[in-house]
Amino acid sequence: MSKRGIVIVISGPSGSGKGTVVKELRAICPTMQVSVSATTRQPREGEQNGVEYYFKTREEFEGLIERGEVLEYTQYNGNYYGTLKSEAERIISEGDDLILEIEVDGGGQIKRLMGRECVSIMLIAPSAAEQESRLRGRGTESEEVIQGRLARAKEEIKEAVNYDYIVVNESGKQTECAETILAIIKAEHCSSVRMSSYIAEYFE
Amino acid sequence: MSKRGIVIVISGPSGSGKGTVVKELRAICPTMQVSVSATTRQPREGEQNGVEYYFKTREEFEGLIERGEVLEYTQYNGNYYGTLKSEAERIISEGDDLILEIEVDGGGQIKRLMGRECVSIMLIAPSAAEQESRLRGRGTESEEVIQGRLARAKEEIKEAVNYDYIVVNESGKQTECAETILAIIKAEHCSSVRMSSYIAEYFE
Numbered sequence: 001m002s003k004r005g006i007v008i009v010i011s012g013p014s015g016s017g018k019g020t021v022v023k024e025l026r027a028i029c030p031t032m033q034v035s036v037s038a039t040t041r042q043p044r045e046g047e048q049n050g051v052e053y054y055f056k057t058r059e060e061f062e063g064l065i066e067r068g069e070v071l072e073y074t075q076y077n078g079n080y081y082g083t084l085k086s087e088a089e090r091i092i093s094e095g096d097d098l099i100l101e102i103e104v105d106g107g108g109q110i111k112r113l114m115g116r117e118c119v120s121i122m123l124i125a126p127s128a129a130e131q132e133s134r135l136r137g138r139g140t141e142s143e144e145v146i147q148g149r150l151a152r153a154k155e156e157i158k159e160a161v162n163y164d165y166i167v168v169n170e171s172g173k174q175t176e177c178a179e180t181i182l183a184i185i186k187a188e189h190c191s192s193v194r195m196s197s198y199i200a201e202y203f204e
Numbered sequence: 205m206s207k208r209g210i211v212i213v214i215s216g217p218s219g220s221g222k223g224t225v226v227k228e229l230r231a232i233c234p235t236m237q238v239s240v241s242a243t244t245r246q247p248r249e250g251e252q253n254g255v256e257y258y259f260k261t262r263e264e265f266e267g268l269i270e271r272g273e274v275l276e277y278t279q280y281n282g283n284y285y286g287t288l289k290s291e292a293e294r295i296i297s298e299g300d301d302l303i304l305e306i307e308v309d310g311g312g313q314i315k316r317l318m319g320r321e322c323v324s325i326m327l328i329a330p331s332a333a334e335q336e337s338r339l340r341g342r343g344t345e346s347e348e349v350i351q352g353r354l355a356r357a358k359e360e361i362k363e364a365v366n367y368d369y370i371v372v373n374e375s376g377k378q379t380e381c382a383e384t385i386l387a388i389i390k391a392e393h394c395s396s397v398r399m400s401s402y403i404a405e406y407f408e
Contacts, residue, residue, distance in 0.1 A: 121394075127406065165394045166399035168402075202361060
């Protein structure tokens with residue numbers, strides 16, 4: 001029986017610790033796939049198309065966005081960077097799971113494009129106070145920047161109910177948090193929707 | 205924040221190994237609650253109401269069934285035995301999870317009575333051939349009885365798509381199977397529906 005993988009969207013506001021948790025997740029489970037991104041920047045010496053990036057012209061990239069073939073993207077230094085739907089499809093059709101660490105507003109967009117092929121998880125700090133403390137802890141930003149991030153995080157946490165799962169990332173417990181994410185992935189593979197082909201083939 | 209527990213229905217056709225897996229689950233996770241059943245049989249010496257059983261008259265029990273207050277029940281030796289909705293509610297309102305090992309047809313009934321408070325898991329053997337081998341392996345039943353069980357199991361497995369999860373119980377791997385069920389329970393506690401009260405209290 002051929003089993004499809006799942007696109008796992010991991011998101012969370014600034015101070016949720018998603019970067020650390022995703023690193024931990026990859027350390028625990030090295031078979032978890034990461035996708036090759038597409039970009040409009042010029043290839044550097046030695047970079048190969050399909051290895052470091054899929055290199056696209058600006059026109060190609062914008063055409064892909066228009067046709068709903070880019071799962072999420074951002075612009076940086078005048079270039080597009082994003083995840084191609086075809087790349088995600090290639091990975092999950094081989095039965096592997098794909099982890100995408102993205103910003104909160106991108107999660108809803110991917111869900112609309114991929115439906116049940118995608119499981120969205122939002123990480124949050126244990127409380128608003130803890131989240132503020134984490135943001136301030138960096139100690140490198142002005143009060144204005146911090147206030148802006150706090151306001152944005154507050155809006156983003158309201159989006160949590162539109163995610164499939166909400167996982168609390170307690171301080172110093174990124175391993176437990178990564179293990180909870182692995183439990184979610186394990187559970188999702190057993191959902192009756194995903195197991196229906198198994199049942200269909202059961203008596204053959 | 206007060207978190208509610210979940211009613212975990214574990215079911216599966218004859219040969220799925222649900223009894224062994226539930227024993228394993230309770231061994232790994234002794235805090236998992238089991239409910240006190242209600243019955244119409246007479247209390248034996250030393251048995252106390254609410255400890256061994258909730259003792260009910262036949263009229264009381266049938267009244268409870270009629271009012272949808274019995275989650276699942278069966279008759280044995282002329283007496284009713286069943287799980288009261290009030291008993292399940294008492295356990296999950298204290299934040300504990302309740303495991304109910306029941307027959308396949310009862311799963312759908314509990315789901316209708318409890319909705320999202322209930323998570324239903326169907327265990328299946330890895331294949332129809334393996335399931336038949338397990339049924340025959342007992343070696344104590346006539347061919348007629350075995351054929352009857354196989355036919356019933358086939359019908360029951362078709363019900364699997366109406367369950368929330370389907371877990372394959374491979375031979376000799378009841379520990380892995382129990383761990384998968386624990387992953388499902390962990391994941392369900394993080395579902396955004398269950399976490400919505402956490403989010404609501406986040407900024408208070």
